[in-house]
Structure formats: structure tokens, C-alpha cells
Amino acid sequence: xxxxxSRLPPGQYVPRGRPVIHYGRVPQFKPESWxxxxxxxxxxxxxxxxxxxxxxxxxxTSVIADFHCVTxxxxxxxxxxxxxxxxxxxxxxxxxxxxxxxIWAEYGYSANVRMGDFLAPGTLFALELxxxxxxxxxxxxxxxxxxxxxxxxxxxxxxxxxxxxxDRRGFWEDRGYHNVADPWREQRYSYQEEPGEGPP
Ligand SMILES: Nc1nc2c(c(=O)[nH]1)N[C@H]1C(S)=C(S)[C@@H](COP(=O)(O)O)O[C@H]1N2
Ligand SMILES: [Mo]
Numbered sequence: 001x002x003x004x005x006s007r008l009p010p011g012q013y014v015p016r017g018r019p020v021i022h023y024g025r026v027p028q029f030k031p032e033s034w035x036x037x038x039x040x041x042x043x044x045x046x047x048x049x050x051x052x053x054x055x056x057x058x059x060x061t062s063v064i065a066d067f068h069c070v071t072x073x074x075x076x077x078x079x080x081x082x083x084x085x086x087x088x089x090x091x092x093x094x095x096x097x098x099x100x101x102x103i104w105a106e107y108g109y110s111a112n113v114r115m116g117d118f119l120a121p122g123t124l125f126a127l128e129l130x131x132x133x134x135x136x137x138x139x140x141x142x143x144x145x146x147x148x149x150x151x152x153x154x155x156x157x158x159x160x161x162x163x164x165x166x167d168r169r170g171f172w173e174d175r176g177y178h179n180v181a182d183p184w185r186e187q188r189y190s191y192q193e194e195p196g197e198g199p200p
């Protein structure tokens with residue numbers, strides 16, 4: 001087994017090239033009207049909004065990670081640079097009791113993650129891939145990367161996060177996909193969920 005194979009979760013393969021996939025159209029980035037909102041159960045009870053110049057100035061960090069789509073391809077060794085979820089959490093803290101986060105994109109696409117996955121070391125609000133700004137079709141200007149979960153949780157064109165006091169399903173989780181989505185456990189479909197892994 002070579003290194004790449006040992007890094008591949010069960011059932012995954014490495015394709016030629018780097019596929020691009022998403023549901024719907026690629027949105028147009030308008031820096032003047034773009035904002036990033038933190039809403040739901042915030043500690044202050046208020047929504048916090050970052051403008052593009054504010055968001056761009058947040059401290060940056062890099063993550064090198066593989067990327068696993070539930071349709072079974074994996075893209076290995078991507079270098080992402082961007083803003084850590086901790087930086088956003090510090091600027092707009094959640095209320096006590098928040099254990100889940102809904103990540104929202106343009107056009108209403110969403111994915112829910114547990115707070116532990118949101119704050120995991122690899123999770124990032126990425127602005128760059130391999131030293132270049134993220135391309136339009138890969139999520140420009142900002143996409144989330146949750147590399148340890150199936151890639152539908154890695155929301156492109158992210159515009160908001162919502163702090164949840166109760167877990168709730170996002171776009172694909174509501175359409176038959178697993179609420180947690182750990183590729184190492186092949187958590188692909190919602191029928192595989194164990195008690196406690198999804199909303200009641
Ligand atoms: N906003 C948005 N983000 C999305 C999607 C989408 O349809 N809309 N698709 C997800 C899925 S299923 C995958 S596999 C990855 C694909 O990312 P890529 O195009 O960079 O390979 O984006 C994820 N993020
Ligand atoms: Mo995917």
C-alpha cells in the first residue's frame with residue numbers, strides 16, 4: 001500500500017484531475033454587497049455581520065488536507081489558506097448550549113456540522129487553494145473546508161453560519177445523506193444513522 005492509498009477512506013478512489021461539482025449555478029461575487037453573517041443563538045442575541053474588507057483582514061492560517069466526495073472520488077493533498085473557525089467564533093461567540101452549526105451558502109445551500117467538527121483542526125474558511133484565490137466554480141471568495149467529513153459539508157460560496165441549540169439537517173442531510181458524514185466510517189446515507197447521530 002502506498003501513502004496515498006493508506007490515506008484513502010474505504011470505497012474512495014483518486015481520479016484524474018480535480019472534478020468540480022455542485023448543485024445549481026455559480027454565483028457572481030459582488031464585494032460591495034457581500035457580507036458574512038453569524039446568526040441564530042449568538043451570545044449577544046444579535047446577528048454579527050462582516051463586510052468583505054473586514055472578513056479579508058481576519059488572520060489567516062494554512063491547512064493541507066485530502067478531500068472526499070461521497071460519490072467516491074478523493075482529491076489528495078490540497079493546500080488551503082484562510083480564516084480559522086476560531087477567529088469567527090471569537091468575533092461572534094455562540095450562546096451557551098450551542099452544539100451544532102448550520103453553514104449557509106448563496107442560493108440557500110446549507111450543511112450542518114457538530115460544533116466539534118466545526119472547531120476541528122482542519123476546518124477552515126478558505127480564501128486560497130494552492131496559493132491562488134479560490135476559483136469561481138470552487139467557491140470564490142470563501143468556501144468552508146471540513147476535510148475530515150464528506151465534501152458536501154465543505155460549503156462553497158459561504159455567506160453565513162447559524163448557531164443551533166437543536167441539530168437540524170442541511171441541504172443533502174435532508175435528502176437522504178448522513179447527518180455526521182465521517183468517510184472513515186462510510187457514513188454516506190441517513191438510513192445508516194445510529195441513535196443520537198441525527199436530529200430526533
Ligand atoms: N454551495 C455549495 N457548496 C458545495 C456544493 C454545492 O452544491 N453548493 N457541493 C458540495 C459537494 S457534494 C462537493 S463534492 C464539493 C465539491 O467541491 P469541488 O467542486 O471543489 O470539487 O463541494 C461541496 N460544496
Ligand atoms: Mo460531493
